[in-house]
Amino acid sequence: MDRDQARWLADALHRFLTRQSPTIQDAFGLRSARGGVSWRQELAIRQRNAALVELAARHLSYGSASAQAKAVHTLCVRYAASKWQTDRDCAVLPTAYSGLPLEFLWKAFAAGAPMPISRRQLLNILPPPGRAKAEDATPTTCPSNDDGRRD
Numbered sequence: 001m002d003r004d005q006a007r008w009l010a011d012a013l014h015r016f017l018t019r020q021s022p023t024i025q026d027a028f029g030l031r032s033a034r035g036g037v038s039w040r041q042e043l044a045i046r047q048r049n050a051a052l053v054e055l056a057a058r059h060l061s062y063g064s065a066s067a068q069a070k071a072v073h074t075l076c077v078r079y080a081a082s083k084w085q086t087d088r089d090c091a092v093l094p095t096a097y098s099g100l101p102l103e104f105l106w107k108a109f110a111a112g113a114p115m116p117i118s119r120r121q122l123l124n125i126l127p128p129p130g131r132a133k134a135e136d137a138t139p140t141t142c143p144s145n146d147d148g149r150r151d
Helices: 003-017 039-059 065-081 101-110 119-125
Strands: none
Touching: 039 065, 039 101, 039 119, 065 101, 065 119
């Protein structure tokens, strides 16, 4: 790194650490397009959507797109009101959830994008029935008891 680059880096870090800039992105001059979302938020949305598509493909492949969206929405609302209250503290997927709808609900919520989302949004996210292909993925595991409780 040459002297000018080192100076630029030091100045940007100084602006952030002294709170002259509200975010590190501002300190470095990185800005999203007006009205756009940050790359982190976009990644979280993509991860959330992928988990919801997998949930529908693996566990709700029956019925119309509207029926799938309604079922996913119902599962999300129930999960938000119950298990997510304690699951949010687990950094990795609880072992007991592997292969169950709870696996994909946890992944969707843990992605960090807004949850639960409306049925209308789900209709835009979920592919028409018969088009979704559930890929085999090796689930991440969380140390837990056999009954899914954390130590």
